[in-house]
Amino acid sequence: MDLFLNLVASGLVIGSVYGLIGMSFAIIFRTTGVLNFAQGEVMMLVAYTAWTLTHTLLFPFWLLVPSTIVLAALIGMAIERLFIRPMTGQPIFAIVMVTIGIAITLRSLTTLVWGHEFEGFSVPFSGGVVEIGPVFLLTEQLAVLILFMAVSAMTWAFFRFSRVGMAMRATSQDETAALLMGVDSRRMSSFAWAISAIVSGLAGVMVSVLFARAPDMWHFGLKSFPAAILGGLDSPIGAGFGGLIIGVIGELSAGYVWNGLKEISGLILIIVILMVRPYGLFGEKELERV
Amino acid sequence: MRTGNHIESYPRHISLSDNPVVWFWLVALMAAMIVLPAFSGLFVLGLAIRILIAAVGAIGLNLLTGSTGQISLGQSGFLAAGCYTTGLLIADYNWPPELALPMSGIVAAALSFLVGIPSLRLKGLYLAITTLAFSFIITQFLLFAEPITHGPYGVRIEDTVLFGFDLAEPTTMYYFCLGILVLVTLGVLNIMRTRVGRAFNAIRDQDIAARAMGINLTTYKLTAFAASSFIVGLAGGLMAFQFRFINVDIFSVTLAIEALAMIIVGGLGSVAGAIIGAAFIILLPEFVGDAIGLLPAGISDVLARGALEIKGLLIGLVIILTLRLEPDGLIGVWRNLKRYWSRWPLSV
Numbered sequence: 172m173d174l175f176l177n178l179v180a181s182g183l184v185i186g187s188v189y190g191l192i193g194m195s196f197a198i199i200f201r202t203t204g205v206l207n208f209a210q211g212e213v214m215m216l217v218a219y220t221a222w223t224l225t226h227t228l229l230f231p232f233w234l235l236v237p238s239t240i241v242l243a244a245l246i247g248m249a250i251e252r253l254f255i256r257p258m259t260g261q262p263i264f265a266i267v268m269v270t271i272g273i274a275i276t277l278r279s280l281t282t283l284v285w286g287h288e289f290e291g292f293s294v295p296f297s298g299g300v301v302e303i304g305p306v307f308l309l310t311e312q313l314a315v316l317i318l319f320m321a322v323s324a325m326t327w328a329f330f331r332f333s334r335v336g337m338a339m340r341a342t343s344q345d346e347t348a349a350l351l352m353g354v355d356s357r358r359m360s361s362f363a364w365a366i367s368a369i370v371s372g373l374a375g376v377m378v379s380v381l382f383a384r385a386p387d388m389w390h391f392g393l394k395s396f397p398a399a400i401l402g403g404l405d406s407p408i409g410a411g412f413g414g415l416i417i418g419v420i421g422e423l424s425a426g427y428v429w430n431g432l433k434e435i436s437g438l439i440l441i442i443v444i445l446m447v448r449p450y451g452l453f454g455e456k457e458l459e460r461v
Numbered sequence: 462m463r464t465g466n467h468i469e470s471y472p473r474h475i476s477l478s479d480n481p482v483v484w485f486w487l488v489a490l491m492a493a494m495i496v497l498p499a500f501s502g503l504f505v506l507g508l509a510i511r512i513l514i515a516a517v518g519a520i521g522l523n524l525l526t527g528s529t530g531q532i533s534l535g536q537s538g539f540l541a542a543g544c545y546t547t548g549l550l551i552a553d554y555n556w557p558p559e560l561a562l563p564m565s566g567i568v569a570a571a572l573s574f575l576v577g578i579p580s581l582r583l584k585g586l587y588l589a590i591t592t593l594a595f596s597f598i599i600t601q602f603l604l605f606a607e608p609i610t611h612g613p614y615g616v617r618i619e620d621t622v623l624f625g626f627d628l629a630e631p632t633t634m635y636y637f638c639l640g641i642l643v644l645v646t647l648g649v650l651n652i653m654r655t656r657v658g659r660a661f662n663a664i665r666d667q668d669i670a671a672r673a674m675g676i677n678l679t680t681y682k683l684t685a686f687a688a689s690s691f692i693v694g695l696a697g698g699l700m701a702f703q704f705r706f707i708n709v710d711i712f713s714v715t716l717a718i719e720a721l722a723m724i725i726v727g728g729l730g731s732v733a734g735a736i737i738g739a740a741f742i743i744l745l746p747e748f749v750g751d752a753i754g755l756l757p758a759g760i761s762d763v764l765a766r767g768a769l770e771i772k773g774l775l776i777g778l779v780i781i782l783t784l785r786l787e788p789d790g791l792i793g794v795w796r797n798l799k800r801y802w803s804r805w806p807l808s809v
Binding site: 254261267268271272273274276277278279283393400429431435438439442445 | 532582586587601604605725767769773781
């Protein structure tokens with residue numbers, strides 16, 4: 172039982188990371204209909220920038236968080252402005268291919284600038300151990316869980332109540348009608364990229380605190396696809412909780428069945444789900460008109 | 462003045478090319494390819510072999526993604542499957558290479574049904590992710606199923622003698638790959654001018670309309686998956702002879718992206734485009750590497766250390782720029798030039 176609870180806890184921790192990245196996939200997909208294959212790389216770039224802020228420029232923690240958020244937003248907006256907006260009007264296939272191009276460009280650029288070394292990322296709250304019943308968690312693992320909850324709540328509230336969030340939902344439902352109501356859909360796309368870069372950037376910082384700031388961090392982007400699919404690509408909150416489920420299933424299958432399943436149990440799960448429900452578990456079925 | 466290309470009969474419409482000039486240059490190209498080993502060193506020959514194998518794989522991917530419109534990010538999984546099939550059959554089961562090579566294609570095609578059947582209900586992005594997931598599962602299986610696949614230790618292939626020719630010899634390998642590429646090219650060109658090929662294009666352009674015209678989507682999508690995977694698996698089998706020591710690290714996500722870059726840069730849906738794209742993507746880092754060598758010593762040292770990153774950077778930028786500036790790829794540039802030339806006073 173203790174093993175089970177500990178596996179669930181570590182599953183929730185890693186699942187929070189998947190969930191945050193899954194959320195950032197969903198934020199872009201929902202607003203613009205583009206699946207951003209470069210999300211893992213955006214996350215990596217933000218994490219590397221934050222690492223430089225802390226370890227080279229010696230930013231204190233209270234300054235690190237807001238400056239990382241601002242930088243992430245700028246990075247997201249810059250990518251959207253430079254690569255995605257010129258593709259407006261092209262088929263979705265072409266835009267998705269462009270994000271694959273962005274992915275490999277950013278990945279190479281980051282390792283070119285920062286090198287191949289693994290580096291630790293130290294934050295004031297890391298290093299302690301928290302004991303909850305039979306479950307042992309490191310303080311930074313607890314911090315990931317808290318961050319996930321906070322970001323989920325904020326994302327939900329943003330899309331539900333704020334003016335911009337509502338405008339973004341309107342754009343995703345009917346772009347023409349939204350334009351007629353005075354919503355600038357180009358700016359919405361820019362916002363979506365910025366918000367998703369912030370969410371995945373925070374996830375990236377947490378990944379480098381948990382493991383290391385490493386040149387293979389972008390793998391987390393690919394590993395988070397199951398989260399986004401499970402929760403439905405058009406629902407950020409669903410994608411977030413999809414991440415938790417995928418994380419727990421991964422840890423449990425690795426603990427009880429076979430170690431090799433850790434990385435792929437989520438993938439197997441979504442293949443089965445997509446066979447039964449081709450639009451994801453919570454995704455809306457698209458009706459086709461001819 | 463030429464007024465255009467008037468095609469008046471059906472056989473001429475479906476012929477591979479009705480233009481004697483094209484045939485002349487094709488024969489010239491083949492002759493040049495045949496005499497190449499006599500004039501080139503080992504390095505050029507090695508590059509040529511890489512291009513030939515990549516072209517086989519790119520043609521396979523193009524048949525599925527370019528011609529049938531089924532976006533697959535998982536063809537590197539089939540490449541791995543084909544490569545390991547050939548390698549393991551020769552190394553562990555002492556199969557003759559003559560039989561082990563075609564098995565690479567057959568096993569990959571059989572595996573493709575596993576991907577193809579769920580794909581029948583999926584479209585676009587969901588299909589892309591499912592295929593990506595399959596390629597992960599294949600590489601993970603290769604890494605962890607140690608009793609069957611040697612896991613992380615890799616497979617060494619000793620017996621490379623095919624019909625009395627030793628493929629470890631670069632010149633022999635070159636001619637062998639050239640032969641396979643010609644066969645695959647002819648095969649795919651012939652598929653594309655039959656009912657099957659036209660059905661593939663119809664599915665790509667409008668699958669609902671295709672179904673209304675009496676095209677069985679299930680049959681043709683699975684055919685496309687199987688044919689494409691067979692060719693990609695065959696390319697994998699060739700890679701087993703090229704490297705003679707294989708492990709899972711060869712088949713990374715980057716490889717799948719390079720393959721996509723080949724067909725995007727060359728031109729989606731065109732066999733010639735796939736070959737040109739393969740040559741372009743393989744040669745690009747080489748030329749840039751040479752160009753970096755010409756820079757002042759200080760700069761070139763720094764850049765040479767990041768050679769792998771610069772390669773990735775270039776491939777990414779080439780994908781982005783091609784999609785932005787010329788979505789039809791290099792073959793589109795060529796077609797535009799040709800049209801401009803042949804209709805000159807009236808061309809726009």
